[in-house]
Amino acid sequence: MYALVSLISAWAIPIMIVFIPLYAAYRKVPVYESFVEGAKDGFDTAIKIIPHLVGMMVAISVFRASGAMDMLIGWMRPFFESIGVPTEVLPLAILRPITGAGSLAFTTDLIEQFGPDSMIGRIASTVQGSTDTTLYVITVYFGAIGIRKAGYALKVGLISDAVGFIASLAICYFVFS
Numbered sequence: 770m771y772a773l774v775s776l777i778s779a780w781a782i783p784i785m786i787v788f789i790p791l792y793a794a795y796r797k798v799p800v801y802e803s804f805v806e807g808a809k810d811g812f813d814t815a816i817k818i819i820p821h822l823v824g825m826m827v828a829i830s831v832f833r834a835s836g837a838m839d840m841l842i843g844w845m846r847p848f849f850e851s852i853g854v855p856t857e858v859l860p861l862a863i864l865r866p867i868t869g870a871g872s873l874a875f876t877t878d879l880i881e882q883f884g885p886d887s888m889i890g891r892i893a894s895t896v897q898g899s900t901d902t903t904l905y906v907i908t909v910y911f912g913a914i915g916i917r918k919a920g921y922a923l924k925v926g927l928i929s930d931a932v933g934f935i936a937s938l939a940i941c942y943f944v945f946s
Contacts, residue, residue, distance in 0.1 A: 814913065821912040825905060829868050838863055855889045855940060861896050866903040866930045873897065891939045899933040901926065 793800045832838055842859045849856055857879060865872040876893045883889040903926030911919045 772779050818909050818913040821909045825868075825908045829871060832867070833871075847908040855892065857883070858892050858896065861893055862934045864929060865896060865934075866905075867899045868905060872902070888941065888945060891945055892937060895937040895941055896934055899937045900930045901933075903927055903930055 790800050793803070838860065841863060842856075845859055846856050849859060861872055861875055861879070864875055876897045879891045879893045885891075885894070903923070907919045907926065909924055911917075912921070
């Protein structure tokens with residue numbers, strides 16, 4: 770079975786690279802022109818989201834540099850210590866809804882410091898895979914397509930991030946303790 774999966778994995782992309790242009794030629798679709806048009810649309814989209822990306826990056830930098838994140842973690846620390854949650858992962862719970870790159874860098878630091886097989890490393894990895902960059906998605910993508918009223922999406926996204934964080938803790942303690 771492993772050999773079959775390995776064979777399929779090795780050939781999936783080369784087959785798609787050959788199949789798509791052949792199928793497009795069969796359907797008489799101008800492949801190169803369609804590709805160039807799609808690339809142009811992608812470039813236009815990238816130009817539209819740059820202001821939203823810059824705004825988000827500035828907000829994240831101000832949040833971290835001002836000490837607001839450290840203050841928020843300080844308020845949360847006693848509660849999480851009392852229920853046995855490693856407080857080293859608290860910044861990840863705050864960073865993950867804001868920035869994917871920042872939360873990944875923080876997760877990498879935790880794994881380098883505590884090891885991938887430590888409870889902290891496992892929780893950080895599970896949180897990284899179980900939550901999303903809610904504020905980033907709403908700011909960049911909703912802003913790019915002009916959606917201004919994102920209140921419900923924000924609430925649902927942040928609630929799902931909180932549920933993902935709690936579920937990550939519960940699953941890691943259940944599986945690895």
